[in-house]
Every structure is written in C-alpha cells, then in structure tokens.
Amino acid sequence: MLIVNNLTKKFGNFTVLEEINLELINGVYGLLAPNGAGKTTLIKLLSTLIFPTKGEILYDGENIIKLDDCYRDILGYLPQDFGYYKNYTAEEFLIYLSALKGIEGSKTKERVRELLKLVALEDVSKKKLKKFSGGMIQRVGIAQALLNDPKILILDEPTAGLDPKERVRFRNLLSELSRNRIVIVSTHIVSDIEFIANEVIMIKDHKILHKDSIKNICKTIDGKVYETEIEFDNAREFRNKHIALSEKQEDGKMKIRFVSNDECNDTWVKVSPNLEDLFLYEYSESLEGKK
Secondary structure: EEEEEEEEEEOEEEEEEEEEEEOOOOEEEEEOOOOOOOHHHHHHHHOOOOOOEEEEEOOOEEEEEHHHHHOOOEEEEOOOOOOOOOOOHHHHHHHHHHHHHHOOOHHHHHHHHHHHOOOOOHHOOOHHHHHHOHHHHHHHHHHHHOOOOOOOOEEOOOOOOOOOHHHHHHHHHHHHHHHHHHEEEEEEOOHHHOOOOOOEEEOOOEEEEEEEOHHHHHHHOOOOOOEEEEHHHHHHHHHHHHHHEEEEEEOOOOEEEEEEOOOOOOOOOOOOHHHHHHHHHHHHHHHHHHH
C-alpha cells in the first residue's frame, strides 16, 4: 500500500500542493487535472525526484525517502519528456537501461524480448531509435518503465504521440498490468483513463478535489447536465449563462451540451454526466484562462 500523509510542496512562497492525503492499493489510478495544476509535482514526489516541504509518503509503512534504493527497486517511471539515445536500437537501449538499473545480466535479454513483444515492437527491435515514430518511442518508454517488474508504475502523460490504435493497446496493457501492482497515470486527456481507472484523483486549488470511482465522481453533477438546441445568434448569450460542454451544428441549429444549476427549461433534455463533463465543469475557469 502507498500512503500519502498531509503532503505539502512549496517552491519558495508558492504552494503547488497542500495537505494531500491518499491511500493507493493495486489498480489503476487516473491523476486528472489541467496542465499546471500540480500533477507532475505529485508524480515527482512519488518518484523521489523532489522532496516534500511537509508530510510524508509511505510504502508498506516505511517512508520512501528512507527506503531510498529499496523503493526505487520496486518503482517504474515514465517521465513526460522521455530521453533516449538515437543511435541505439530498441533492444540495445533497453539492455543498457537494464544495466543501469542493476538487473541481472543473464536475465536481461529475455526480459527485454518479453517487453518488446508486450509493447508490439519485437519486429523492430534491431532498428535504431532515430528511425522510430513518436508513438514507437513512447512504447519504448513504457517498456523501460517495466524493466524491473515494478510494484509501483508511474506514467506521466504516457499517451503523448500515440495514435488511436496505440492508445487502445496502451489502455489494455495497463488493465493487465494493474492486477498485481499500483499504476498511476497522470494525464489531462480524459479518454486515457475513462474506461480503465479504478479510481480517479482530481487536483484543484492545490488540494485533492476528488478521489473515487468514475461513477461516484460523476454523481456530483447528476441532474445538472442537459442538452438542447438553440439558434446560432443566441449561442454567445447562452454560453455566458451556462457552462458549455460541447457544441455541434445540426439541421441549421446549434446542439449544445451544458451544465446548469437553474431549473430545467421545457426545451432542455436532462442527460447522464460523464467524466469529461465533470472535468470541463470543475476546471472551466482554468481552461478558459488557457485559451
């Protein structure tokens, strides 16, 4: 079990995370928030790349800072910006990283072959990385994070550069891996975790906003999500009154999905909220600021 107790992280006078409390067991956890909300900072704290200003992180009751190398031995990590040597082949690069991680030499080649097959790169194992696409490089990154068969797997924006087919393969892989380990996926892309996360963790205003199943989190806006049709000329005024979730032109009108706290209008149709609805609702101000 991984436990985060009263974790606070400041950079100078700026607070990034404040009083974070979490308990994680085996399964997939989606760490979901807009860019700049503190996801990567939490990931780096969990990976011991930076240290808390206050509080602690415990693995099986032991502080991960004191565990030091023993903790890193059970940790797999894919950073947002994954560095690699372009003139190495995929196989050579993974063997090199195995040596850096202290994995026993006699088992290295077999483990590397297993992982290249797992991420569907076995046919290009002898190809130099400089000839790989962005999605293929990302799959090499996922493979390196699995080299030591980690008990905790942390992936920061892991689907960058993956096409839709690769995304599906990635989600299926995570579901399989999570049966005997903690998998934490940090992302701002809702679809990456909507169908595989056992629980979603959302950060807002430096604190944990939600940590629960998708079904339970979505209940927080149950009865507030609607769809309706409006004239194009009325669209701007409508957006000023309600939080627009999606818009689509249809039969000369604007079909709009939105959140409202007002009483239901006769022309509004109440619909079941999904995770993307909740994300847009909770972070509407943050997302507006990035436009």
